Amino acid sequence: MKVRVRFAPSPTGPLHIGGVRTALYNYLFAKQHGGDMLLRIEDTDSNRFVPGAENYIIEALQWLGIGIDEGVGVGGPHAPYRQSERKHLYRQYVDQLLDAGLAYIAFDTPAELDGKRAEIPNFQYDARTRGDMCNSLTLPAEEVKARIDRGDQYVVRIKIEPDESITVNDLIRGEVTINSSILDDKVLFKSADGLPTYHLANVVDDYLMEITHVIRGEEWLPSAPLHVILYRYLGWSDRMPRFAHLPLLLKPDGNGKLSKRDGDRLGFPVFPLNWKDPKSGETSSGYREAGYFPEAVVNFLALLGWNPGTDEEILSMQQLIEQFNLEKVSKSGARFDYEKGKWFNHKYLQMKSDEEVADLFQHILVEKGIIEDSQKVTRIVSLVKERANFITDLWEQSSFFFQAPAAYDEKTVQKRWKADSPAQMQELADVLAGIDDFSPEHTEEVVKAWIESKGYGLGAVMNAFRLSVVGAAKGPHMFDITAILGKEETIARLKRAVETLG
RNA sequence: GGCCCUUUCGUCUAUCGGCUAGGACAUGAGAUUUUCAUUCUCAGAAGAGGGGUUCGAUUCCCCUAGGGGCUACCA
Numbered sequence A: 001m002k003v004r005v006r007f008a009p010s011p012t013g014p015l016h017i018g019g020v021r022t023a024l025y026n027y028l029f030a031k032q033h034g035g036d037m038l039l040r041i042e043d044t045d046s047n048r049f050v051p052g053a054e055n056y057i058i059e060a061l062q063w064l065g066i067g068i069d070e071g072v073g074v075g076g077p078h079a080p081y082r083q084s085e086r087k088h089l090y091r092q093y094v095d096q097l098l099d100a101g102l103a104y105i106a107f108d109t110p111a112e113l114d115g116k117r118a119e120i121p122n123f124q125y126d127a128r129t130r131g132d133m134c135n136s137l138t139l140p141a142e143e144v145k146a147r148i149d150r151g152d153q154y155v156v157r158i159k160i161e162p163d164e165s166i167t168v169n170d171l172i173r174g175e176v177t178i179n180s181s182i183l184d185d186k187v188l189f190k191s192a193d194g195l196p197t198y199h200l201a202n203v204v205d206d207y208l209m210e211i212t213h214v215i216r217g218e219e220w221l222p223s224a225p226l227h228v229i230l231y232r233y234l235g236w237s238d239r240m241p242r243f244a245h246l247p248l249l250l251k252p253d254g255n256g257k258l259s260k261r262d263g264d265r266l267g268f269p270v271f272p273l274n275w276k277d278p279k280s281g282e283t284s285s286g287y288r289e290a291g292y293f294p295e296a297v298v299n300f301l302a303l304l305g306w307n308p309g310t311d312e313e314i315l316s317m318q319q320l321i322e323q324f325n326l327e328k329v330s331k332s333g334a335r336f337d338y339e340k341g342k343w344f345n346h347k348y349l350q351m352k353s354d355e356e357v358a359d360l361f362q363h364i365l366v367e368k369g370i371i372e373d374s375q376k377v378t379r380i381v382s383l384v385k386e387r388a389n390f391i392t393d394l395w396e397q398s399s400f401f402f403q404a405p406a407a408y409d410e411k412t413v414q415k416r417w418k419a420d421s422p423a424q425m426q427e428l429a430d431v432l433a434g435i436d437d438f439s440p441e442h443t444e445e446v447v448k449a450w451i452e453s454k455g456y457g458l459g460a461v462m463n464a465f466r467l468s469v470v471g472a473a474k475g476p477h478m479f480d481i482t483a484i485l486g487k488e489e490t491i492a493r494l495k496r497a498v499e500t501l502g
Numbered sequence B: 001g002g003c004c005c006u007u008u009c010g011u012c013u014a015u016c017g018g019c020u021a022g023g024a025c026a027u028g029a030g031a032u033u034u035u036c037a038u039u040c041u042c043a044g045a046a047g048a049g050g051g052g053u054u055c056g057a058u059u060c061c062c063c064u065a066g067g068g069g070c071u072a073c074c075a
Helices: A016-031 A053-064 A083-099 A110-119 A142-148 A198-208 A216-235 A259-268 A294-302 A316-322 A338-351 A354-367 A374-387 A393-402 A410-416 A421-435 A438-456 A460-470 A480-483 A486-500
Strands: A004-007 A035-039 A103-106 A155-156 A165-170 A174-179 A188-191 A213-217 A242-246
Touching: A004 A016, A016 A053, A016 A213, A016 A242, A016 A294, A016 A316, A016 A338, A035 A103, A035 A142, A035 A174, A035 A480, A053 A374, A083 A198, A142 A165, A155 A216, A165 A216, A165 A242, A165 A294, A174 A216, A188 A198, A198 A216, A213 A216, A216 A242, A216 A374, A294 A316, A294 A338, A338 A393, A354 A374, A354 A393, A374 A393, A374 A480, A393 A480, A410 A460, A421 A438, A421 A486, A438 A460, A438 A480, A460 A486, A480 A486
Parallel strands: A004 A035, A213 A242
Antiparallel strands: A103 A155, A155 A188, A165 A174
16 A cells, blocks of 8 residues: 655644654655655644744745645645635534434533533543533433524534543554543534534544554644544544654753744744744744755754664765654654754755855855855855854855955954064065965965064964954965955055054 | 653663663864864763563563653644
C-alpha cells in the first residue's frame, strides 16, 4: 500500500517551529517510502481562525523545501482539503454513530457543565455521570425530538464503554494501553458552529484521504485511544493508520514546552518566517528573515529528536530522506538549543561558493546604498566568509572595505595608538605612495623592508596601520585589505587617522 | 488532583546485556596570527535514586523521584 501522510495544522497563527519539525518528519517519512505528503487545514474552530495563517503555512513549507503532493494550495483527488469546506461530509458519520447507539445527543449547556465541574471534583462526562445529565440517554425519545424541533442547541457525544482495554500501537513508543474508563464522552459535533470537533474530523478525513501513517506531536497521545475507538465505532479498524507521536520541543531553559514568548525573551526566532499579527500588529521574527538558510533549519530541526546513528551531522534533505527512521526518533522531549542552530548555519554558509555568498551579500549592500561590482564583492567575501554565521554578519566583518571608518574604536586607540604612531603612519603613507604594484605580496615585502630598515616594531606599526585603515582591531590580513582598497584610499585613510588621532 | 509518556555529559544524542560510556554544540586551555576572528590540538563534563533478574547491567523488570503532555462545544 502506498504510504500517505498528512500535515494537518490549524490556521490559528504562524506555524510554530515544533510544527515545522512535525511537517518535516512527515515529509521525510513519506519521501523515503515513495509516498505522498498531504496538507490539510484543520479549521474547525471558527473562533480561533486567523486570516493569513494558512498562506503563512504554505509559504513556510515552500521556503523550507517541504513539498506538498496533495492538499490545500495544490489540490488533489480528495479535495477540498480545508475542513471548513468539508462541513457537509461529517454529519453522515455522526448520524451513523447515533443510529448505532455509539453516540448520543446532549443538551447540557456550557454553563451547566461549568457548574458541574465546580461542584464535583474531577467531574468528567462519562459512563458514571451521563445518567445524571440532560441527554438522549436520560430523556424520553419524544422530549428529545421536541427539544430538537424547538431548536434547542445540542452536541453529539461519543458513548465510551467503560472498563475496556484500549491499545494504541505507536511506532515510536510501542504499545500504549489504557482503560477506557479514564476517557470521557468527548463532543464529536459542536452546537455552536455546526462543525465537528478535531477528533471526529481528523478520523473521518484521515480515513477518506486514505492516510496510512499519522505522525503528530506527543500532545495527541492522550487522545489517541479515543481515535482508536472512533475507527472501531465507524467500522474502519482494518484501515486504521499507524500512529507515531513525536516528542515535544522544550524551552532552552526552565520548564515547559517551547513557546512564542521564549523567542522574544531569549532573542531567537521560533517561527520559520516573520509574522505580523493582524490584530495586535506586533511582529514575530522568523528564521528566514534572521538570515538562516532553509537547508540549515531543516538539518538542525531534523536532528532535534532524531539522529541517523552515525557521527554525521551535516545532512542534506536527500540524505535525511534516505536515512530517516521513525524508530530512531527519541521518546523524550528535546530542549531547543539555539547555539547549535547557529553552528549549522555557519557550516552551510562555508559550504557555499564565494560567488553564491557574494550574490546574497549584494542585497544587503544595495539596501545600504552601496553599488560594487560582483568580482570585488566576491574577493571580499572570500576573505571574511569563514568568520560569519549569517549573510548579515558579512557586513559587520567587511564594512570597512566599503566605507572609511567613521570613528576609531576607543579601546583599540588606547592600546595600539602610541606616541610615535602619527609619525610612523605619515611615513608609511609616503612609503606606500612609492609603490606601483599594490598586490598583497609586493606591498607586504616593501612595507616590511621599510619597517626593518627603520628598526620599528613590526607589531606596533601593523597595529596602528590596521587601526587607521579599519578603525578597529579586526579584519583579515592587512595587505589583502590594502590590495582591495587600493593605494589612494589606503593612503587617504592613513592621513585621516593621523589628523584625527593626532 | 487524575491519567499517559519520559529519564546517558550544561545541551542534542550514540550504545539495542560485556564500557577504558563515543560524537557534536557550548565551555576552558594551548598552538597559529601584525588585530579580531577562523582553524587546529587538548581538557573537563553523564548513565536520577533504590530494589530485583543475570556470570555480568546504562541496556530487562518493579518502586520512588525529576521532567513533559493531556485533562474544553481548542486544535
